[in-house]
Amino acid sequence: MLKINSSHCQKVQMPFLTQSNIELDIKRDDLIHPVVSGNKWRKLKYLLLDAQEKCCKNLVSMGGNWSNHLHALAFAGKELGFKTTAFVRAHENQRLTPTLEDCRSWGMDLIFTSRVDYAQLRQSFQWNYFSEQFPNSYWISEGGFSELAIMGIEEIGRELDRHYDHIFLGTGSGATLVGVAKACPQSKVTGVAAFSGADYLPGQLEPYLKPQSNWHIDTEHHCGGFAKSNSELESLIDEFHQLNQIELDAVYNGKCLLAIKDAVEHGKVKQGDKVLMIHTGGLQGMR
Ligand SMILES: Cc1ncc(COP(=O)(O)O)c(C=O)c1O
Structure with a gap:
């Protein structure tokens, strides 16, 4: 850890x-x-432990251009030996923000996603559809919202x-x-x-x-x-x-x-x- x-x-x-x-x-x-400061660590802690226990290799999540969540996830993933992947609400031809530059430099795969696809991905069933393309992956919803994140915040x-x-x-x-x-x-x-x-x-x-x-x-x-x-x-x-x-x-x-x-x-x-x-x-x- x-x-x-x-x-x-x-x-x-x-x-x-x-x-x-x-x-x-x-x-x-x-x-x-x-790097992994504020509520970011609190929300990720038990999700990362869960991913480790389930022997998942790739942490997959979603966020915007300036996402603190993706930034923290990319760093924590690198430190803990996970691959990381993010659906990003941005156009691939646009210049990367410093946030996304950091994410990429820490090894995160960025998948640029249209607003429409991004909105659909917010529905969890959509991840079930995508998940086949990402074997051995652990899905973390936007901003990390989950029972495990709430458990970390309670601390x-x-x-x-x-x-x-x-x-x-x-x-x-x-x-x-x-x-x-x-x-x-x-x-x-x-x-x-x-x-x-x-x-x-x-x-x-x-x-x-x-x-x-x-x-x-x-x-x-x-x-x-x-x-x-x-x-x-x-x-x-x-x-x-x-x-x-x-x-x-x-x-x-x-x-x-x-x-x-x-x-x-x-x-x-x-x-x-x-x-x-x-x-x-x-x-x-x-x-
Ligand atoms: C710095 C910061 N504060 C507060 C929040 C809001 O947290 P939550 O999504 O748990 O409401 C976020 C987003 O995750 C954040 O990046």
């Missing part, structure tokens, strides 16, 4: 916190590994040594939210959707969390859509960096902080509440 560090919770400062007498800690999962919750009234984290597939909400049933857990139109997500996640109701998806801080940004988000990230020397990516973690600020300013987080934000990594995508 890779050498993974444990992560600590660090108290951070921002004027909007001081004004409301609210304590915010940030769990530094961005520091657990130089984040078990590492906390105090109670938090609120926990916030960036959300894509929702696996991280599900794992944290399961592991911290006494906290209110908010997943901040990084993309627009996430209203379908609660219905999709509910079966994994029933009967718990300590969770919620914030659909209002995507800043225009996935990987979209605006000046408010950028200045918040800059200010946070200046005051705390912690980098946040604009795709997930910056939006998460924006949602916390808004929740504080609108009284959804109350004076004296203890709040945790989980830094889910993703800094490679800023290149």
Whole structure:
């Protein structure tokens, strides 16, 4: 296995916190590994062990041009002696992003896939169809969403040594939210959707969390859509960096902080509440 560090919770400062007498800690999962950082390792850990136990040789998954998931998978696969293959939502003639350049340099086979094929591949039955072309392979769905990924995420919750009234984290597939909400049933857990139109997500996640109701998806801080940004988000990230020397990516973690600020300013987080934000990594995508 890779050498993974444990992560600590660090108290951070921002004027909007001081004004409301609210304590915010940030769990530094961005520091657990130089490449396979944040929620990436948490989600992959048990999937990789499962693939090893099943003696699969090839890890196959899917993702976009800037996918943190593919980036982590390519590196972890190389380190652990797996072949890796990815269906990528991109055109083969376009210039590779630094993310995909890394993936290829770590030995990942990139299969460029049209938007239509990519959308179909999201349906698991479609992989059953493709799987014959990839013998001895282990399929990992987009973003790693699976029971095993959720199990790995639950370990984040078990590492906390105090109670938090609120926990916030960036959300894509929702696996991280599900794992944290399961592991911290006494906290209110908010997943901040990084993309627009996430209203379908609660219905999709509910079966994994029933009967718990300590969770919620914030659909209002995507800043225009996935990987979209605006000046408010950028200045918040800059200010946070200046005051705390912690980098946040604009795709997930910056939006998460924006949602916390808004929740504080609108009284959804109350004076004296203890709040945790989980830094889910993703800094490679800023290149
Ligand atoms: C840095 C980062 N944070 C958060 C997420 C969202 O995680 P999830 O798909 O488990 O909701 C992702 C995507 O996997 C990510 O790359």
